[in-house]
Amino acid sequence: LLPLESLRRLAELHPKPATIHFQYGTAGFRTIASVLDSVLFRVGVLAGLRSKKLDGKTIGVMVTASHNPEQDNGVKLVDPRGEMLDTSWEIHATALSNAQTTDDFVRELEKLVQTLKIDLTKPARVVYARDTRPSGASLVSALQDGIKAIGAEGRDAGVTTTPILHYLVRAINTKGTKDSYGDDSEEGYFLKLSNAFKKLVSTRDTPQPLTIDCANGVGAPIAAKLVEYLGASMPLVLENAFVTTPGALNNACGADYVKTTQKLPPSLSGRLQPGQRGCSLDGDADRLMYFYLDERSQFHMLDGDKIAALVAAFIVDLVKTSGLDSQIKVGVVQTAYANGASTKYLSERLPVRCVSTGVKHLHHAAEHYNIGVYFEANGHGTVLFSPATQDVLATYEPSTPAQSTALEHLRNLNQLINQTVGDALSDMLLVEVVLAHKAYSGIEWDSLYVDLPNRLVKVVVADRNQFRTEDAERQLVSPAGLQQKINELVQRYDGGRSFVRPSGTEDVVRVYAEASIKAQADELAFRVAGLVY
Numbered sequence: 001l002l003p004l005e006s007l008r009r010l011a012e013l014h015p016k017p018a019t020i021h022f023q024y025g026t027a028g029f030r031t032i033a034s035v036l037d038s039v040l041f042r043v044g045v046l047a048g049l050r051s052k053k054l055d056g057k058t059i060g061v062m063v064t065a066s067h068n069p070e071q072d073n074g075v076k077l078v079d080p081r082g083e084m085l086d087t088s089w090e091i092h093a094t095a096l097s098n099a100q101t102t103d104d105f106v107r108e109l110e111k112l113v114q115t116l117k118i119d120l121t122k123p124a125r126v127v128y129a130r131d132t133r134p135s136g137a138s139l140v141s142a143l144q145d146g147i148k149a150i151g152a153e154g155r156d157a158g159v160t161t162t163p164i165l166h167y168l169v170r171a172i173n174t175k176g177t178k179d180s181y182g183d184d185s186e187e188g189y190f191l192k193l194s195n196a197f198k199k200l201v202s203t204r205d206t207p208q209p210l211t212i213d214c215a216n217g218v219g220a221p222i223a224a225k226l227v228e229y230l231g232a233s234m235p236l237v238l239e240n241a242f243v244t245t246p247g248a249l250n251n252a253c254g255a256d257y258v259k260t261t262q263k264l265p266p267s268l269s270g271r272l273q274p275g276q277r278g279c280s281l282d283g284d285a286d287r288l289m290y291f292y293l294d295e296r297s298q299f300h301m302l303d304g305d306k307i308a309a310l311v312a313a314f315i316v317d318l319v320k321t322s323g324l325d326s327q328i329k330v331g332v333v334q335t336a337y338a339n340g341a342s343t344k345y346l347s348e349r350l351p352v353r354c355v356s357t358g359v360k361h362l363h364h365a366a367e368h369y370n371i372g373v374y375f376e377a378n379g380h381g382t383v384l385f386s387p388a389t390q391d392v393l394a395t396y397e398p399s400t401p402a403q404s405t406a407l408e409h410l411r412n413l414n415q416l417i418n419q420t421v422g423d424a425l426s427d428m429l430l431v432e433v434v435l436a437h438k439a440y441s442g443i444e445w446d447s448l449y450v451d452l453p454n455r456l457v458k459v460v461v462a463d464r465n466q467f468r469t470e471d472a473e474r475q476l477v478s479p480a481g482l483q484q485k486i487n488e489l490v491q492r493y494d495g496g497r498s499f500v501r502p503s504g505t506e507d508v509v510r511v512y513a514e515a516s517i518k519a520q521a522d523e524l525a526f527r528v529a530g531l532v533y
């Protein structure tokens with residue numbers, strides 16, 4: 001039976017604000033922090049139930065609003081393998097969060113337990129963490145009340161990055177098994193990454209220091225710890241590390257700023273020398289944007305598509321050199337936002353699939369390859385080695401020194417890459433490994449292909465739910481007739497491509513357009529926006 005007394009007593013301390021409708025979307029719950037107290041309490045309870053349903057496996061809860069402004073916050077659940085919450089539970093999260101009174105909440109809980117056949121006698125374990133937002137501490141205490149109310153065991157992972165929380169969940173659940181993911185501590189994470197990195201770059205000279213824009217977020221203290229583990233193997237210069245300055249988080253800095261403005265954060269101007277490269281993390285360090293200044297100090301952005309191109313080509317080469325190309329097939333997953341030039345570059349080298357926006361879609365599709373590389377243009381992504389591929393790598397016997405070296409590199413990449421979710425710091429080390437092996441500067445990396453000019457605009461519409469898409473969001477099926485009009489417009493532009501989709505995180509519709517000339521991409525975007533409006 002549900003512990004009704006503690007559930008009711010603690011639920012009373014976290015009443016749901018009237019008139020607000022919550023929704024567990026692509027990024028979990030995310031909104032202005034001041035209304036989230038009841039949501040956090042209920043997520044604590046739900047995490048406990050999910051753990052019981054999965055036989056006491058540890059469930060993760062991350063309190064963050066990523067690249068959103070400082071006054072926002074959010075929360076998402078992490079499943080036992082370190083992946084996003086199973087989508088079939090998203091509606092349960094939404095339903096629980098919207099129960100108006102304590103009675104409604106208890107009724108929703110009883111319904112859940114019954115329909116999902118949850119055995120309440122099972123143990124429940126939850127590990128949680130938060131980013132540096134000022135609202136985080138009080139939201140975590142609401143979460144702790146929820147965990148307590150359902151009688152679950154909680155573990156506080158403190159202030160850390162989203163990808164480290166995902167790592168911890170997987171490490172805890174695989175502890176002591178043959179699939180052990182590493183020690184279930186922050187130290188275990190740093191050791192795993194830094195050891196693999198050092199082996200991968202053992203033959204090169206000390207590199208130029210890399211500048212990291214930490215978005216004034218949790219990436220700053222975590223990168224500072226990473227610096228100690230990396231030592232001379234990778235000198236890092238941390239910028240925008242003002243985590244306690246009010247209003248600084250994600251403000252005119254960070255990966256989202258760089259991607260949307262295609263500019264160097266003003267705080268870095270003068271801090272980066274011509275020819276030097278740097279990168280930006282977002283507020284919870286799961287997105288990464290690279291950039292460099294050319295010799296005329298012009299800014300150039302290297303986004304998630306450029307990372308995918310760099311990394312996928314490198315892995316394909318290693319697989320071939322190791323002699324494993326008949327056993328290991330490498331593939332790439334992108335979304336419709338991937339620059340057309342990147343899709344062309346990649347398609348000439350390996351299979352490429354396009355899926356709907358959102359990490360869960362990309363991650364899931366990447367699991368279908370032996371090695372699946374996925375990156376969103378916005379800098380979120382990772383590489384997945386399938387279990388069968390990991391076995392192949394563990395048991396394969398190379399027959400030449402070249403094969404043996406390539407195999408060793410693949411094994412170390414398997415350790416270096418955080419495969420639970422996109423991880424800016426792990427991805428950054430991955431990029432640095434490839435650049436070192438190829439002896440590429442930012443310029444050479446950038447010239448793998450030339451981005452097609454593009455433009456993204458958002459349109460406020462009366463009801464964004466009217467906009468429904470198919471074919472991985474590339475075609476509108478509703479409103480009727482609109483896609484036809486878009487097609488007619490697109491045809492008139494050289495290299496034209498455009499699509500329209502409702503945002504999953506904001507109350508807007510997004511319009512993306514590409515063309516071979518910048519002015520034409522802008523014009524196409526605005527004309528399609530005109531059709532939508």
Ligand code: 16G
Nearest residue numbers: 026027357358359360503504505506
């Ligand atoms: C969320 C997604 C991100 C996606 C973005 C699109 C996760 C963890 N995050 O932040 O992958 O790119 O939404 O936002 O899935 P939009 O729907 O507003 O364009």
Ligand code: ZN
Nearest residue numbers: 066282284286
């Ligand atoms: Zn993020």
